[in-house]
Amino acid sequence: MKVIFWVSLFLLFYTYLGYGMLLFFLVKFKGKRKIPAPAPDSEVPKVTFLVAAYNESHWIKEKFRNSLELDYPAEKLELLFVTDGSDDDTPDQLRALSQDTSIRVLVEHQPERRGKIAAVHRVMPKVNSPIVIYSDANTLLNTQAIRNIVRHYQVPEVGAVAGEKRILQEEKEEASSSGEGFYWKYESQLKKWDAQLYSVVGAAGELFSIRTDLYENIPNDTIIEDFYLTLRIAQKGYRVQYEDQAYAMETASASVKEELKRKIRIAAGGLQAIYRLAPLLNIFRYGWLSFQYISHRVLRWTLAPLALITLFISNLALLSTGSLFYQITLAGQVLFYLAALLGWLLEKRKLRSKALFIPYYFCIMNYAVYRGLFRILGGRQSVLWERAQRKV
Template sequence: MLETLLVIAILLVLYTYVGYGLVVWLLIKIRGPYRATERITGTFDPEVTLIIPAYNEMACLPDKVANSLAQEYPADKLRILFVTEGSTDGSEEYLKATYGDRIAVLGGSRRRGKVAAMNEAMLLVRTPVAIFTDANTQLNKQAVRLIVEQFRDPKTGAVAGEKRIMTADSESAAGAGEGLYWKYESQLKKWDAELYSIVGAAGELFAVRTELYEPVETDTILDDFIISLRIAGRGFRVGYEPDAYALEHPSFSIIDEEKRKVRISAGGFQSIVRLAYLLNPFRYGILTFEYVSHRVSRWAVAPVCLVLILLLNLLILLQPEAGRSALYPVWTGLMAGQMLFYAVAWLGYLLEKRQLRWKAAFVPFYFTFMNVSALKGLVRYLRGNQSGAWEKVRRANEAVIQK
């Protein structure tokens, strides 16, 4: 029984991180990628509102405004709305005094949280497409144009751009691991979109048809994920445009990255509960398959299975008759492999705390770090210790500014 449970746990982890990608790739090869049955042809320049939540982001604002105004899209059809609600660093006053009518600002001294501010901002939007992007990111000049092109397909209700992490040799192992993770995640998103729909957008850059936006509960942590999945649940697909990207620096330190990961993981469990209806394959079909395989397994299944693999492996080896089993060398090798993997991950963590880098530790460290953060996120969610208030995380470039 222990061996059976161990094999099941191993297979679930392998499916989550390797098998799902292979299955989706094979399905695309067999069936072919998704193609719209009808598309809008000719000139397609709908009016767009670029919405930028900016809580105490004064240091980023000049670059973000310049980047937004530099988008290669008809200027008369691009609206720019900064949401500075609750900021105490003079962001609202600076934007209004410096840029005047070129941009709009939704301010105020009351801090109600990012989601409440976004809900209010959407009430002001009169354009058919709304694009959300973070203040601390830089978009490529074609980002808006490429995102909008996806809406030629009437069945596309939302579109996600790509998040790219800027790392240099001098930056942390966490940053390098984060960059590697997002490259892997971007490939999975590409396959998801080719099969049917991606399952969750990243807040750094995503767009929605304004008419499909539904106000989100104000204590929601992963608003971008909830918004896009609810649109998918209404029968629209969420497209993916990897050539429209948002550049972002990695977290400043392992402490900052851990805070971010734990919060995201807590939001993942919150999302699973609020999107429980999407777990019905008889109603949602392929969307359920993608959602469970790519998201639910990543947040709720794999982290628990990793703990079970270690514990079950140990229990098997401690059985009195273990040495007589034909599989004893296999279980011994598995335990040795786990010990080595986690030892390297632990060493990577210690080096990271000292701001040292060892490339060989990137994958073990970040993989372990990500799954431990998921378990901490579960504890945080069960305790109810979360809110929708903005939590600003320091980024590597901010350390340079401060110096």
């Protein structure tokens, strides 16, 4: 039981704090990578800005306006909107908006809905630029996003670039926005250090970019295609760089219940990706990439959620030793879970207490892994996105 306790404790510490601490010191020792300055307009490459939208009538006008405001030479930028399956007026809005603009705009629509990756597969043959940038329809980008992403491709070994995701938070935050915002701030810092050490291990679909010739037709049932696609590029020997000055802003989930939908899907997709990217677990072949992938991603979706259970059970069993240490650690665990429970009760009553948001959100994240596991094993996780409501 002592072995189980200490192994579980180490796994949890390393997964959620220790890896970040180790990354910090490794980057300090190794030194920062030099990032190229943005090239002048005459030298920047052509770029396709691709947005996949499904029933986004509420957001699409603002997304289109934001896309036109991106600071990049108009003659070198093409906007490509794909709206497969949309049965609202999203396609009509896009066609009307694209009539009067100096930037070339393509709107691709078909009535059948087969999922985001199938839609992207369908339109990628129309991309004739060396770089393609993907963004979600419900996010807004900073004006310098494209310039700051593209500059990284001056380095030949960079095959993809991940932008930063930022959660717009209100002064009076609910559990969903506070927890989600804190999580993404920490996640963004880890990605920044990952890139400085070697490579980001998977990009978020809100904003990322790849070299067009590295795109591949991944399986249509891939649940988190952005993560899988960028890791496949890294697996080929390219680095995935990180650009925190290219960011996509979106509102938080409307509630923790809505956020849970996303987390379950992401967990199911993560487990699917781990299975399909099994060779990446070979640290003797992939070196730093495997180390980062296992430490930052694999442990979160596999051993860490299990360690929460084994730590608690082994701690209970070790009370029989009479050790004050094990009494204190069990008391700490009980208090943590009580805080999460209280956070859940307050959230249901629309009451806010920031001190309880983090333990509550942490528990929700790990609970989602188990739900995701059952879905993927039961074959019940659809590739079609189940929309999570966001604050307006």
